[in-house]
Amino acid sequence: MILRIFTSYIFRCVLICLPILWICGCAKNDKKDDPPPAFYTWMYLDFSHEMNGSQLVRNTKLYTNPAGETFRVSQFRYYLSNFALVDNAGKTIPLASAYFLVNDAVDSTKRLRLDSVPAGTFTAIRFLIGVDSARNNSGVQSGALAPENGMFWTWNSGYIMAKLEGTSDAVASPTHEFQWHVGGFKGPYNVLKTVELPLSFHVGAFTAAIPRFNVAANVDKWFAPNTASFAQSPIIMAPGEAALNIAKNYQQMFSIKN
Amino acid sequence: MRHKALYIAVAFGTLLLLAHACKKENRNGSGSPGPEPVTLSLPPGFPDPVYNFSGNPLTGQGIALGRFIFYDYRLSKDSTVSCGFCHQQFAAFGHFDHALSHGVGGKQGNRSVPAIFNMIWQKEFMWDGGVNNLEIQPLTPLTDHREMGVDLKELLQKMQGDPRYRQQFKAAFGTEEITSERMFKAITQFVGTMISGNSRYDSIIRKVPGAAFSPDEQVGYAIYQQKCAACHKEPLFTDLSYRSNGLPYLAALNDVGRMKITGNTADYLKFKVPSLRNIIRSSPYMHDGRYLDIFQVFDFYDHGVKDTITTDVLVRKGVSLTDQQKRQLYLFLNTLTDYTLINNKDLSEVLIEP
Numbered sequence: 001m002i003l004r005i006f007t008s009y010i011f012r013c014v015l016i017c018l019p020i021l022w023i024c025g026c027a028k029n030d031k032k033d034d035p036p037p038a039f040y041t042w043m044y045l046d047f048s049h050e051m052n053g054s055q056l057v058r059n060t061k062l063y064t065n066p067a068g069e070t071f072r073v074s075q076f077r078y079y080l081s082n083f084a085l086v087d088n089a090g091k092t093i094p095l096a097s098a099y100f101l102v103n104d105a106v107d108s109t110k111r112l113r114l115d116s117v118p119a120g121t122f123t124a125i126r127f128l129i130g131v132d133s134a135r136n137n138s139g140v141q142s143g144a145l146a147p148e149n150g151m152f153w154t155w156n157s158g159y160i161m162a163k164l165e166g167t168s169d170a171v172a173s174p175t176h177e178f179q180w181h182v183g184g185f186k187g188p189y190n191v192l193k194t195v196e197l198p199l200s201f202h203v204g205a206f207t208a209a210i211p212r213f214n215v216a217a218n219v220d221k222w223f224a225p226n227t228a229s230f231a232q233s234p235i236i237m238a239p240g241e242a243a244l245n246i247a248k249n250y251q252q253m254f255s256i257k258n
Numbered sequence: 259m260r261h262k263a264l265y266i267a268v269a270f271g272t273l274l275l276l277a278h279a280c281k282k283e284n285r286n287g288s289g290s291p292g293p294e295p296v297t298l299s300l301p302p303g304f305p306d307p308v309y310n311f312s313g314n315p316l317t318g319q320g321i322a323l324g325r326f327i328f329y330d331y332r333l334s335k336d337s338t339v340s341c342g343f344c345h346q347q348f349a350a351f352g353h354f355d356h357a358l359s360h361g362v363g364g365k366q367g368n369r370s371v372p373a374i375f376n377m378i379w380q381k382e383f384m385w386d387g388g389v390n391n392l393e394i395q396p397l398t399p400l401t402d403h404r405e406m407g408v409d410l411k412e413l414l415q416k417m418q419g420d421p422r423y424r425q426q427f428k429a430a431f432g433t434e435e436i437t438s439e440r441m442f443k444a445i446t447q448f449v450g451t452m453i454s455g456n457s458r459y460d461s462i463i464r465k466v467p468g469a470a471f472s473p474d475e476q477v478g479y480a481i482y483q484q485k486c487a488a489c490h491k492e493p494l495f496t497d498l499s500y501r502s503n504g505l506p507y508l509a510a511l512n513d514v515g516r517m518k519i520t521g522n523t524a525d526y527l528k529f530k531v532p533s534l535r536n537i538i539r540s541s542p543y544m545h546d547g548r549y550l551d552i553f554q555v556f557d558f559y560d561h562g563v564k565d566t567i568t569t570d571v572l573v574r575k576g577v578s579l580t581d582q583q584k585r586q587l588y589l590f591l592n593t594l595t596d597y598t599l600i601n602n603k604d605l606s607e608v609l610i611e612p
Contacts, residue, residue, distance in 0.1 A: 139391040155389075
């Protein structure tokens with residue numbers, strides 16, 4: 001009796017109609033005027049931090065900068081945002097909006113997942129070191145941009161785009177501390193720097209592999225070509241010439257390793 | 259017959275399934291109770307606000323949470339001072355009788371507490387305009403070691419541990435999660451409701467029947483229009499610009515004003531023009547609170563202005579005022595006191611048990 005219901009004509013009809021009805025019922029929620037996005041995959045960037053060609057060691061290892069000053073690094077953090085890919089026709093394709101705070105002390109922050117990578121053949125990746133001026137201006141932010149991350153100036157609104165802290169005997173203060181907080185998004189002291197790194201990969205409809213690249217950030221690049229000395233500027237905590245000089249230096253710190 | 263019954267049953271089941279599948283789409287619809295939207299009533303004749311709440315919808319629960327935070331002294335490092343400790347309602351949310359701000363551990367700042375009302379019309383905040391959005395303004399007093407002196411991460415943990423906060427965040431934002439974004443948006447909602455545009459002056463301007471200046475107030479208004487209104491512009495009674503009024507520099511405070519923010523020497527000793535609304539209630543005066551009495555301010559403009567390279571051309575030669583004019587100006591300024599602000603029960607201190 002029960003079994004006969006399962007084999008009945010009506011039951012089969014209902015079985016077929018159910019998913020159709022379900023799709024029709026909810027279809028209006030999915031309707032959009034825009035064409036469906038042609039995004040195929042995402043990609044990873046794995047960041048590693050280096051000093052003079054070998055892995056950065058915080059707190060314990062003693063380094064020497066081009067000015068001859070010895071120092072130790074306690075903190076190394078920076079924002080990356082506004083990622084885009086350049087394709088083989090020279091066209092720049094922005095990726096999904098995302099803001100990353102890379103912190104040498106937190107390994108999980110060094111793997112960046114970039115979403116909405118479209119199909120195409122790509123020759124370079126572009127990104128901003130720092131947080132674009134729009135996000136510096138539009139009130140309280142969340143996630144990587146939340147103010148409790150300690151990368152926001154409260155007295156003169158704006159993000160610290162990159163931060164290098166440590167100690168150096170060249171600093172005369174009792175703690176020998178240096179604190180380089182590079183920020184400023186306005187006028188002549190805008191430190192926002194765009195980086196373009198050549199790479200090569202192809203994404204097609206049937207590509208299964210997720211593109212993955214290793215990116216090195218060389219901290220030694222902070223000290224040249226513009227002279228950056230701990231003795232001269234142990235504390236940089238405001239937009240200005242000193243911050244701008246360092247930003248021009250660190251713009252060159254990234255390279256693709258594979 | 260049996261088949262027909264089955265068919266109806268299955269059709270009904272399908273409908274139920276459909277309703278269930280689509281329900282999650284409507285979870286935040288009008289059917290379920292949530293934060294109640296609030297519309298601010300803005301004073302007639304005021305310009306459009308700079309802060310418009312489009313990204314921070316104003317709700318009764320959001321305002322209530324912001325008010326609780328504003329008056330919660332436990333949020334400071336040593337549980338002594340709240341926002342409302344310095345921003346007193348009876349002083350138009352300035353700090354009565356205190357030349358310089360003071361905070362945790364008896365520490366003193368180097369500027370006076372600004373009276374905070376009509377903040378949604380400001381494009382920048384603090385005496386030097388260093389803060390560029392109303393939402394993030396509270397960051398400064400919360401974290402400054404001379405004010406509330408807290409670490410923001412610790413503060414959020416502290417709030418998350420308090421069931422009253424979890425309950426209020428849920429009421430305002432839907433879940434018990436306490437984030438800095440929600441906290442600052444709630445404070446912004448409460449501070450946004452501190453609107454002053456209903457003084458006797460306003461009634462007179464709007465020609466409310468029976469509202470009129472006395473003869474002395476009328477003359478005082480004319481003196482104001484002639485000698486003050488260029489900077490303290492109606493209807494906000496400030497043009498929101500930064501100017502040096504020639505107030506002599508004090509080496510002890512070494513406050514260079516807006517130059518600290520812009521790095522531009524042309525901004526040396528410039529500070530934001532404060533509003534004259536509620537001015538008689540919000541003494542002391544000037545960015546460093548050096549004058550306790552408004553007549554000292556009149557005397558300063560009359561014969562105390564120091565002409566430096568950045569002193570504003572409008573006051574460089576001083577603003578002459580006779581004793582009678584000072585009295586008349588004082589009487590006019592009294593008409594700018596807004597009792598619907600300083601007596602508004604919706605803005606008053608909430609008692610918070612430890």
